[in-house]
Structures are given as C-alpha cells and as structure tokens.
Amino acid sequence: MSSANYAEQKPFVFDASIFQKQSNIPQEFIWPDDEKPNPESSPVLHVPRIDLKGFLSGDPLVVSTTAELVKQACVEHGFFLLVNHGVDFELLKLAHKNMEFFFEKPLQEKLKADRKYGESFGYASSFTKRFSSKLPWKETLTFRYSADQKDSNIVESYFLNTLGEEFQEFGKVFQKYSDAMSNISLSVMELLGVSLGVGPKYFREFFEENDSVMRLNNYPLCQKPDLVLGTGPHRDPTSLTVLHQDDVGGLEVLVNGIWHFIPPDPQAFVVNVGDTFMALTNGIYKSCFHRAVVNSRSPRRSLAFFLCPKEDKVVKPPNELISSDNPRLYPDFKWPDLHEFTQKCYRVDMNTLDAFVKWLGSSQNMAISA
Numbered sequence: 001m002s003s004a005n006y007a008e009q010k011p012f013v014f015d016a017s018i019f020q021k022q023s024n025i026p027q028e029f030i031w032p033d034d035e036k037p038n039p040e041s042s043p044v045l046h047v048p049r050i051d052l053k054g055f056l057s058g059d060p061l062v063v064s065t066t067a068e069l070v071k072q073a074c075v076e077h078g079f080f081l082l083v084n085h086g087v088d089f090e091l092l093k094l095a096h097k098n099m100e101f102f103f104e105k106p107l108q109e110k111l112k113a114d115r116k117y118g119e120s121f122g123y124a125s126s127f128t129k130r131f132s133s134k135l136p137w138k139e140t141l142t143f144r145y146s147a148d149q150k151d152s153n154i155v156e157s158y159f160l161n162t163l164g165e166e167f168q169e170f171g172k173v174f175q176k177y178s179d180a181m182s183n184i185s186l187s188v189m190e191l192l193g194v195s196l197g198v199g200p201k202y203f204r205e206f207f208e209e210n211d212s213v214m215r216l217n218n219y220p221l222c223q224k225p226d227l228v229l230g231t232g233p234h235r236d237p238t239s240l241t242v243l244h245q246d247d248v249g250g251l252e253v254l255v256n257g258i259w260h261f262i263p264p265d266p267q268a269f270v271v272n273v274g275d276t277f278m279a280l281t282n283g284i285y286k287s288c289f290h291r292a293v294v295n296s297r298s299p300r301r302s303l304a305f306f307l308c309p310k311e312d313k314v315v316k317p318p319n320e321l322i323s324s325d326n327p328r329l330y331p332d333f334k335w336p337d338l339h340e341f342t343q344k345c346y347r348v349d350m351n352t353l354d355a356f357v358k359w360l361g362s363s364q365n366m367a368i369s370a
C-alpha cells in the first residue's frame with residue numbers, strides 16, 4: 001500500500017503521553033533486525049571542538065589550526081562540535097524551556113499546528129500520515145526561518161497565527177534562537193570557506209539570505225528502546241545542521257561501518273554537513289549517516305537548525321574545487337527541488353543525493369557544466 005493510501009485509510013495517531021507507558025510496541029514502529037539499535041555497544045566518536053571565537057579573532061595561527069581541524073573532520077565524516085560560539089546560555093535555556101512547554105501540552109492542543117500531508121512545516125507526531133512502517137519514535141515541530149530583512153518576524157508571526165496569543169513569547173524566543181543559529185551558521189561558513197581555500201566570503205555570501213528550517217524534536221521514553229529508532233539512519237538533505245541536544249544523549253553517527261555515539265555537551269553545538277553542502281564542495285566534505293536512539297529512562301529533546309540556500313541559488317561548486325582529479329560529481333540544482341524530492345518522491349535514506357541526481361537525470365536533460 002502506498003503511503004498516500006495508508007494516510008487516507010488509517011490515520012492512527014502517536015500520542016506521546018500514552019505510547020511512552022506502553023510495553024506493547026505497535027508493529028509499525030519496529031525496525032528490521034539489521035537496523036535495530038544497539039547503543040550499549042556504540043563507541044564514542046571523537047570529533048574536534050571547534051573554537052568559533054578563536055577563529056573569528058583572526059589570529060593567523062589560530063585560524064589555520066582551526067581550519068585544519070575542521071577540514072579533517074569534514075573530509076572524514078562531516079561532524080564537529082562548536083564551542084565558544086557566543087550564543088547566550090540564557091537563550092539556550094529559554095529555548096529548551098519553551099520546547100518542553102509545547103511538547104507537554106495535550107495532543108489536541110499540539111494539533112493546532114498540525115503538519116498536513118505534503119506540507120513541510122508544523123507539528124507531526126511520528127509521521128503517521130507519511131509512512132506506514134519503520135515509524136520514528138518522536139514528535140517534531142518544524143517551522144520556516146528566513147534571513148531576509150522583510151521576514152524579520154517570520155517565526156514570531158507563524159506561532160501567533162497558528163497557536164495564538166499564549167505562544168507570543170514562545171514565538172519571540174524561537175525568532176531570537178533562529179536568528180542566532182543563522183548567524184553562527186554564517187560564521188561556520190566563513191571557516192569552511194577558509195578551510196577549503198576559497199576564502200571566508202564565498203560560502204558566507206551564498207548563504208547570507210538563507211531560507212532555512214528550524215525543528216524541535218521530542219523523543220518520548222520507550223519501554224522497548226531496542227526495537228525502535230527516534231530518527232532512522234539518514235543523511236541531512238540540507239546544507240549545514242546546527243544541533244543542540246539536552247543532557248540525555250542518543251545521537252549516533254555511522255563511521256567506518258560502526259555506529260558511534262556523540263555524548264551530549266550543553267556548552268556545545270553538534271554541527272554536521274548535509275547533502276547540499278557536500279554537492280557545493282564537489283563531494284570533498286561529506287554528509288554522513290546518523291540516527292537518534294531512544295531509551296526507557298528519560299525523554300530526550302533536541303533543537304535542530306537546518307541551513308538552506310535561498311530558493312533561487314544554484315548549487316554548484318566553485319571552480320577551485322573542480323579539477324581533473326576531482327571532476328564535477330553532481331549536476332547543478334536548486335534546494336527547493338531536492339527538498340520537494342525528499343518530501344514527495346522518496347523516503348530519505350542512505351543515498352538521497354544519488355537517488356535525486358538519477359531522478360533529475362530522468363526528468364530533464366541533465367547537464368554537468370565546467
């Protein structure tokens with residue numbers, strides 16, 4: 001049965017407050033044996049701690065050592081920690097407090113922001129409208145962020161319009177938080193540009209007017225955590241992800257065929273390269289598989305900012321990153337087409353970018369220039 005038919009016929013609902021107590025896990029949530037988690041055996045992934053303040057100080061020695069560290073991580077797997085990032089800890093605390101406030105509301109209230117079938121934004125409990133198997137053990141609240149001056153209140157007005165006056169303060173907090181995420185993403189883009197030898201301005205300017213996605217994740221506790229996954233294995237189709245996880249832990253990254261654990265650190269953001277940035281670097285920086293496991297002790301929450309280019313930007317690597325040793329790997333594309341592909345044509349899995357490129361090739365006369 002296709003997921004569309006499934007959605008029309010059997011829209012069952014994941015109510016976190018009920019499911020977290022249930023020891024009988026519905027079949028739709030049970031992952032195949034070869035994809036089931038085994039978090040007790042996951043070694044820690046040692047990722048560099050990138051000092052953003054140090055890089056921004058402009059001290060040539062600090063800049064070059066930081067650029068070298070980030071390059072090694074991005075060539076290998078694309079994950080690193082960002083410390084000394086300058087984001088106010090009070091704002092981080094407020095963001096977590098407000099996220100809790102939302103997820104602890106009764107389901108009926110959360111559904112006021114319901115993410116409709118085929119739409120990208122709103123509240124989704126376990127994607128039961130989109131998929132019929134390997135369902136994620138999570139609920140998400142996703143909203144659009146735009147760095148355009150004319151959209152300076154976009155987050156605030158979204159919450160005021162969908163959830164009403166009670167969410168005015170919530171909207172203000174997440175407007176501020178998303179602005180901060182956009183700003184640090186642009187600083188990271190400067191660092192990534194320097195590390196790739198294209199200079200600090202190239203990628204910063206590319207993403208300056210970003211049109212991005214902000215998401216709050218709630219992973220309720222689960223009585224049988226070894227049967228399910230909070231977020232299944234995937235590579236982010238977006239450009240750069242800036243994640244803040246609470247102190248529970250559950251993020252895992254697949255490196256050399258082994259799932260590795262990234263322990264929570266409230267002082268740090270976990271940053272990773274997504275498929276769109278991998279294409280922008282002509283495959284030099286990797287977008288790597290990761291997932292989130294759940295547990296039976298404590299619910300887990302995370303905040304994810306997915307940096308995306310503005311809709312009219314052509315994703316095409318700079319000439320400096322193309323050579324006879326490293327010819328063009330991906331055709332030109334625009335982010336909205338890849339986004340639409342992930343939402344309508346394809347279930348995001350291990351090889352989204354390759355599948356998208358094949359789909360592009362079959363749907364138009366694909367040209368790889370330069």
Ligand SMILES: C=C1C[C@]23C[C@H]1CC[C@H]2[C@]1(C)CCC[C@@](C)(C(=O)O)[C@H]1[C@@H]3C(=O)O
Nearest residue numbers: 136213231232234235236237238306342348
């Ligand atoms: C553009 C997006 C689609 C997803 C949310 C953002 C960036 C990452 C994507 C996602 C998280 C990748 C894993 C699968 C997914 C379905 C999820 O588990 O949430 C993806 C998001 C989505 O399609 O809603």
Ligand SMILES: O=C(O)CCC(=O)C(=O)O
Nearest residue numbers: 217231236251292302304
């Ligand atoms: O919650 C997490 O730790 C990771 C979530 C994730 O990978 C995603 O939302 O893309």
Ligand SMILES: [Fe+2]
Nearest residue numbers: 234235236290
């Ligand atoms: Fe992800």
